Amino acid sequence: MAYTKKSSGQARSRNSFEGQGRPRGRFKRGGPIRRKVCRFCADKLEIDYKNVGLLRTFVTENGKILSGRATGTCAKHQRALDTAIKRARMLAMLPFAVK
């Protein structure tokens, strides 16, 4: 008796590992990285307590002095800026930090 086998119901190997791999792409905390250069070093600006327009760009809306890390100002100029802002405050040209 001839019995022909037919491979009709062949089991397919399930491919459950499709698209494997670890999720790539590292994120840096604190948003996109932008290189900052000290404006006073780059533009050779002079820090003057009378130059309120310039000083205003280094304080928040509340009158708080922005950190050198936030603005990219180097330590040397940040110190001078700090003094200038405080001096300008005394002359009522800049607001004091508001809570």
Ligand SMILES: [Zn+2]
């Ligand atoms: Zn500088």
